[in-house]
Amino acid sequence: MADEVVLLDFWPSMFGMRVRIALAEKGIEYEYKEEDLGNKSPLLLQMNPIHKKIPVLIHNGKPVCESLIIVQYIDEVWKDRSPLLPTDPYQRAHARFWADYVDKKVYEVSRKIWTSKGEEKEAGKKEFFEIFKTLEGELGDKPYFGAETFGFVDLSLIPFYSWFYAIETFGEFNMEAECPKIVAWAKRYLQKETVAKTLPDQKKVYEFVGQMRKRFGLE
Amino acid sequence: MAGEVVLLNFWPSLFGLRVRIALAEKGIKYESKEEDLSNKSPLLLEMNPIIKQIPVLIHNGKPVCESLIIVQYIDEVWNDKSPLLPSDPYQRAQARFWADFVDKKVYVASRKVWRPKREEQEEGKKEFLETLKTMEGELGDKPYFGGETFGYVDISLIPFYSWFHAYKVLDNINMEAECPKIIAWAKRCMQKEAVAKTFPDPKKVYEFVAQTRKKYVSA
Numbered sequence: 001m002a003d004e005v006v007l008l009d010f011w012p013s014m015f016g017m018r019v020r021i022a023l024a025e026k027g028i029e030y031e032y033k034e035e036d037l038g039n040k041s042p043l044l045l046q047m048n049p050i051h052k053k054i055p056v057l058i059h060n061g062k063p064v065c066e067s068l069i070i071v072q073y074i075d076e077v078w079k080d081r082s083p084l085l086p087t088d089p090y091q092r093a094h095a096r097f098w099a100d101y102v103d104k105k106v107y108e109v110s111r112k113i114w115t116s117k118g119e120e121k122e123a124g125k126k127e128f129f130e131i132f133k134t135l136e137g138e139l140g141d142k143p144y145f146g147a148e149t150f151g152f153v154d155l156s157l158i159p160f161y162s163w164f165y166a167i168e169t170f171g172e173f174n175m176e177a178e179c180p181k182i183v184a185w186a187k188r189y190l191q192k193e194t195v196a197k198t199l200p201d202q203k204k205v206y207e208f209v210g211q212m213r214k215r216f217g218l219e
Numbered sequence: 220m221a222g223e224v225v226l227l228n229f230w231p232s233l234f235g236l237r238v239r240i241a242l243a244e245k246g247i248k249y250e251s252k253e254e255d256l257s258n259k260s261p262l263l264l265e266m267n268p269i270i271k272q273i274p275v276l277i278h279n280g281k282p283v284c285e286s287l288i289i290v291q292y293i294d295e296v297w298n299d300k301s302p303l304l305p306s307d308p309y310q311r312a313q314a315r316f317w318a319d320f321v322d323k324k325v326y327v328a329s330r331k332v333w334r335p336k337r338e339e340q341e342e343g344k345k346e347f348l349e350t351l352k353t354m355e356g357e358l359g360d361k362p363y364f365g366g367e368t369f370g371y372v373d374i375s376l377i378p379f380y381s382w383f384h385a386y387k388v389l390d391n392i393n394m395e396a397e398c399p400k401i402i403a404w405a406k407r408c409m410q411k412e413a414v415a416k417t418f419p420d421p422k423k424v425y426e427f428v429a430q431t432r433k434k435y436v437s438a
Contacts, residue, residue: 050320050353062309069315076308090294093283100285101269134269 017159224249270326
């Protein structure tokens with residue numbers, strides 16, 4: 001399967017990280033192209049004309065967009081190793097539900113915390129804790145959301161770990177104190193080389209978020 | 220594969236209609252339970268405690284939530300006939316992308332048509348029509364979004380057709396003039412038994428929409 005795989009991405013993007021982890025899990029070699037989101041490349045605009053966003057996976061010249069769709073595509077094409085989704089349809093529907101929950105809830109609420117102040121920030125924090133308590137409920141006593149091994153839901157959520165330091169610092173709370181199970185889960189998952197090598201350093205992300213906040217006039 | 224199938228629904232719901240069409244396409248017998256969304260049943264709250272919304276498919280006592288996830292589940296379990304998603308992974312990724320576009324863009328824009336203020340309504344209409352024109356671009360000269368046969372993307376979008384009469388009467392949106400290809404495609408879909416027999420009466424939908432709108436829109 002002599003393949004040409006290119007990933008258009010932006011290093012702090014949680015959505016891009018999902019794809020990087022999936023590619024690493026499957027041991028797929030690819031060319032990484034960093035996008036400047038303030039000056040999107042002609043290639044990005046050509047490959048994702050509808051949303052004009054990263055990540056975009058370009059497989060043998062053909063684009064796949066939207067991180068969870070890309071991850072499922074990777075799982076279906078390179079199906080001979082390291083399955084990312086369960087084989088059972090019910091388990092698969094369950095995994096899709098929770099990855100969709102992460103998509104719909106976690107990004108927005110995290111963003112609220114680092115882009116606002118005062119009452120709005122406090123409201124964001126309250127919502128954030130509720131969402132993460134729900135996720136902790138789903139995790140239960142399992143080592144991973146995927147049960148004995150990590151899977152689709154774990155992959156959809158773990159990139160946010162690289163943002164925890166930024167979120168807790170600007171949000172003025174302690175992630176480990178508020179959501180201990182999630183932090184324990186994340187640290188467990190980070191023992192995997194594919195994840196540890198792929199996630200950016202939390203301090204780098206913190207600096208990046210600090211710069212963004214300056215631009216929004218928050219610093 | 221058979222077993223007990225129950226659908227928790229609300230008759231005007233676009234999302235519920237997707238599931239009913241998928242069930243009809245597959246010839247699956249099921250029990251339909253109508254929910255009063257202002258007084259949700261204990262069963263709904265038990266089966267979808269996280270989002271507390273319809274539709275919910277309960278298969279042999281186990282719930283599946285979120286309409287597009289349910290449709291994929293139905294396709295994977297009842298995989299002996301009328302495939303709804305393509306078998307090729309790339310085509311499947313494209314189908315998922317466009318159904319996701321319907322959810323994230325077409326639906327969101329359709330809600331804006333009923334914003335409280337006049338200028339916002341006009342803006343909403345413009346945005347809604349733009350998303351439908353984008354869908355027309357994707358449809359191209361194909362009879363269905365799925366190509367030669369009715370499929371996943373068609374299922375995700377066709378329920379909106381049940382609201383077009385309401386949009387025409389209440390919001391003066393002339394779909395035939397604005398999006399003729401969508402109308403032609405919708406009429407083609409309506410010739411399918413699975414769609415025709417599940418579709419609610421557009422007049423009933425109009426009455427429902429007119430009543431609900433009173434709550435949101437200042438005449």
